[in-house]
Amino acid sequence: MNEILTCRHCHTPIEETDNFCRACGRSLKQGYSFWFTHTGIILLALLAGPFALPFVWMSKIISPVAKWIYSAVLLLIGYYFILTCYKLFLLIQTSTNMLLHGF
Numbered sequence: 749m750n751e752i753l754t755c756r757h758c759h760t761p762i763e764e765t766d767n768f769c770r771a772c773g774r775s776l777k778q779g780y781s782f783w784f785t786h787t788g789i790i791l792l793a794l795l796a797g798p799f800a801l802p803f804v805w806m807s808k809i810i811s812p813v814a815k816w817i818y819s820a821v822l823l824l825i826g827y828y829f830i831l832t833c834y835k836l837f838l839l840i841q842t843s844t845n846m847l848l849h850g851f
């Protein structure tokens with residue numbers, strides 16, 4: 749007895765080999781959803797910065813070369829993000845010192 753596979757989104761019966769649902773057109777396999785496309789990853793990078801990295805590596809849509817480029821860009825963003833946080837921290841510390849001890 750074969751288990752009948754259905755689409756996660758619209759529950760239409762599907763073939764095991766299908767990558768996309770015939771009824772609603774959505775992806776059926778892990779790593780093929782919108783967030784794994786170039787558009788999805790760029791959007792994630794803008795929203796979440798370095799946290800988009802796992803999506804880059806789980807994606808089965810983008811090429812290995814693209815994965816390295818995305819990773820480099822995301823790590824660079826992450827680096828500048830940490831640097832900015834550190835500078836902000838120093839600035840707050842300096843301002844607090846000035847307020848406490850006068851100029």
Ligand SMILES: [Zn+2]
Nearest residue numbers: 755758769772
């Ligand atoms: Zn469907």
